[in-house]
Amino acid sequence: MTPAALADLVRSVATDVLTSRDLDTSALPPAVTIERPRNPEHGDYATNLALQVAKKVGVPPRDLANWLAAGLAGQDGIAGAEVAGPGFLNLRIAADAQGDIVRQVLTQGETYGHGDLLAGRRINLEFVSANPTGPLHLGGTRWAAAGDALGRVLSAQGGEVTREYYFNDAGAQIDRFVRSLIASAKGEPPPEDGYAGTYLSDVAAEVLRREPSALSIADEKERAEVFRKIGVNLMFDEIKADLHNFRTVFDVYFHEDSLHxxxxVEELVGQLKEKDHLYFEDGAWWLRTKEYGDDKDRVVIKKDGQPAYIAGDIAYFADKRKRGFDLCIYMLGADHHGYIGRLKAAAAALDDDPGTVEVLIGQMVNLVSDGKPVRMSKRAGTIVTMNDLVDAIGVDAARYALIRSSVNATIDIDLDLWSRRTSDNPVFYVQYAHARLSSILRNAADLGLTVPDDVEGVDLGLLSHQREGELIRTIGQYPEILRTAADLREPHRVARYLEELAGAYHKFNESCRILPKGDEEATPLTTARLALAAATRRLLANGLGLLAVDAPERM
Structure with a gap:
């Protein structure tokens, strides 16, 4: 019996109890909260439903809790129901009902825990979207991991997700990049506002290899266009290759330049002028974003007649909606907090629903080695890049380290810790549990012991040991973990759950011998424990798969 099934049962019994006593059933919450007590001696699960409802229906909480306990005591799958404190209800689940969770995992396989929370939603998930002016830095790398994991979690809850990368290949930063390339090609230092790093000389050299006469072009605009076209494409290709190697795949690469x-952009600006959403002041055109909740109005067309960044943002949002997306999630860096208001304001100015816009802001990532911060890349010069992190600790550890903390929090990645093959390295801890289970199942197969295809024939009610129960209940949490991770856009919940699951497995493995020793005969309990081991391994693989982290068979 999963926590969700138990919640439904408790609510059903509560409805019967209130009805039988002529009490108002509308006082019941839509969903009953079921929790695992910190102290296992208090029961398998607990609910505070009586405390929530008693005052609304005019009865003492303990009285209502006792009525609920009596109603639940005779239900299939309930081994006991006890009232505690002012009206808490502690519940114990029968071993065979609890074992049904194992059966569900083995039957459903990769889809166990998937749901329909976002069924029918067309979601545009935009993340990374780094400017093609240099290698991906740590901020973009964090989004590459967390954004990819979020996309997988949203899909697991029924969302139709399109993963999109917005290439900012227009504007002032590209102009600065081009000027820096030309300076590097000439053997000159970069402009004062330009970019630095050995990667620039590599790109500049490749531009000249492909177009040997590029520096000889007399017209500055034509020369700049050659460097822009080739140089930007080279950076695009490098970024895409790095993302691919990092196991982050996009469905769409959208070019800002295409909108211009x-x-x-010009068409939408014209429409906004016609609707009086823009006004002219100090030589520029301003969008009335304050009227839609932004902290100030924003310049859309600058004094020089060129569109500001927000002009492209408005056009990009309109394009997403035109393509049929009903939810547009933007994953932006720590310096983009102002975009929350302006993007919602842009939606409202287009007579659209601001609720179709969600903006997630990711905080900074710091690397530490030997207790000291790592500040610069050998190749990029002033930043630490994705490849620096991967070279130091590998793709699995890099992805896991970046995903396992809320994006709202700044994180320090200790390169020494994440390189270790010890249990204090979280990704090793989880992967080792999977590898250990794989080894047990291989050894079982060598002994001629397997979990039958017909799991119905396995007596899972034999799994009555405390550690078995704790492991099964941890497995049973997964559907709700996955649902909450999707609902709150928090993929780190999956990683933290996997660590809890690995911990529950290791405790089970210490207390419960799975395979027979020596000349011992296998028993039905052996088969039941093998089924539990197989279900745990399956779930570890499922969770790691959502994070695009390997689930190794051997370590």
Missing amino acids: KAGV
């Missing part, structure tokens, strides 16, 4: 070339 197609005249979409």
Whole structure:
């Protein structure tokens, strides 16, 4: 019996109890809260439903809790129901009902825990979207891991997710990049506002290899266009290759420049002027974003007649909606907090629903080695890149380290810790549990012992040991963990859950011998424990898969 099934049962019994005593059933919450007590001696699960409802229906909480306990005591799958404190209800689940969780995992396989929370939703998930002016830095790397994991979690809850990368290949930063390339090609230092790093000389050299006469072009605009076209494409290709090697795959690479070339930006600006959403002041055109909850109005067309960044943002949002997305999630860096208001304001100015816009802000990532911060890349010069992190600790550890903390929190990645093959390294701890279970199941197969395809024939009611129960209940939490991770856009919950699951497995393994020793005969309990081991391994693999982290068979 999963926590969700138990919640439904408790609510059903509560409805019967209130009805039988002519009490108002509308006082019941839509969903009953079921929790695992910190002290296992208090029961398998607990609910505070009586405390929530008693005052609303005019009865003492302990009285209502006692009525609920009596109603639950005769239900299938309930081994006991006890009242504690002012009206808490502690519940014990029958071993065979609890074992049904194992059966569900083995039957459903990769889809165990998946749900329909987002069924029918078309979601555009935009993340990374780093400017193609240099290698991906740690901020973009964090989004590459967390954004990819979020996309997988949203899909597991029925969302139709399109993962999108917005290439900012227009504007002032690209101009600075081009000027820096030309300076590097000439053997000159970068402009004062330009970019530095040995990668620039590599890109500049490749531009000249492909177009040997590039520096000889007399017209500055034509020369800049050659460096822009080749140089930006080279950076695009490098970023895409790095993302691919990092196991982050996008469905769409959208080019900002396409909005300007197609005249979409100009068209939308014209529409906003017609609707009086723009006003002219100090030589520039301003969007009335304060009217829609932004902290100030924003310049859309600058004094020089060129569109500001927000002009492209408005056109990009309109394009997403035109493509049929009903939810647009933007994953932006720590310096983009102001975008929350302006993007919602842009939606409202287009007579659209601001609720179709969600903005997630990710905080900084710091690397530490030997107790000291790592500040610079050998190649990029002033930043630490994705490849620096991967070279130091590998893809699995890099992804896991970046995903396991809330994106709202700044994180320090200790390169020494994440390189260790010890249990204090979280990703090793989880992966080792999977590898250990794989080894047990291989050894079982060598002994001719397997979990039958017909799991119905396995007596899972034999799994009555405390550690077995704790492991099964931890497995049973997964569907709710996955649902909450999708609902709150928090993929780190999956990683933290996997660590809890690995911990529950290791405790079970210390207390409960799975395979027979020596000449001992296998028993039905052996088969039941093998089924539990197989279910645990399956769930570890499922969770690691959502994080795009390997689930090794051997370590």
